[in-house]
Amino acid sequence: MKLIKKAQAGSFESSDILILASPVEEGEGRDIQIESGVFMQYGETIEKLIHQVLDQFEVNDVQLQIHDKGAIEPVILARMETVMQRALEMQKGTMY
């Protein structure tokens, strides 16, 4: 699926993660930039979870800027799900 617009989800609060998603041209692939205080230990896991949600939404072309503040797996999955729903204009039941 192709992103319709830029979107963001999450926050800079401790235990959270802020994700900014931007559309890119078709064929440009997934450009994922991750900033995290625990990147050395958990960078690979974070990336795996990000790809898992991108696969679920069938998004192949996207730019993601990610600022991790120590988010655990369910938080990363939830914020990714939200940012994808917002960027694809699929979100329901919100005033976003």
Place this chain on the structure above:
Amino acid sequence: MLYIPGNNPAMLLHGSVYGADSLLLDLEDAVALNQKDAARNLIKQMIKHVDYGKTEVCVRVNHLDTPFGMEDLKAIVPLQPDAIRYPKTESVEELQRLITLVEQIEDEHGLPHDKMTIHIMIETALGVQNVFDIAKYSKRVDAITIGGQDLTADMNIKSSKNSSGIDLARKMIVMAAKANRIDAIDTVYVDIDDEEGLKQETEFIRQIGFSGKAVINPRQIDPIHEIYTPSDDEIRKAYRVVKEFNKNKAKGIGVFAIDGKMVDAPVVTRARYVLELSGVDHENI
């Protein structure tokens, strides 16, 4: 019962360490209108991944008259938390609509109708007026709670330290709950720095029959537990009452005396309740 804002990962993660009996993951008033989707996704994932141990998990969804309520149910019901809390209930028809939708979602997911319970919130004068009918409508409703802030606003009265304006509502809600053998949960005490006021209010609501109280800050948990936890002396007395009752029952005696005070069925019921609160097995004394 500790309220946890639904869009706060740290609080959702650590909520169970403060010793509350129940966590109330909030999708309603604690979440900004433009973050309802984010909170819904977050609570959904947290329930799936976080082990809250023995702490009861209840999710407060938005009312079905808002643009958020239906999406909340679709996301939360399949996860079957211990309970969902439904705000601003005013009539049996509203409750009927809620239960029909909940059970439709459960059917779609092959889930039973008897696992997840429903807590009803009474927050308007109309809700108070209809609370007796609401309380008896369905076996799925196992608690009725009063929303003091909204009720005060609905009644257009000034909130006061002693909450005298909602006194009648509190008592009606307790009666409706007790008449149907379900729990009545009191509203929050909003001044988190006033521990003395919290204690006074908790003493009062325990005296009139509430089973517990909602809190907005973990600091409020211990003072409430202190009031609701029976003292050693109360437990000893209750144990003695039940023991003597069982002994006398075997002899065919229903009413007897301990230290010159009459003990009959209601006294035994209260003693059993004290032992239950204390975690003492009163069945095999």
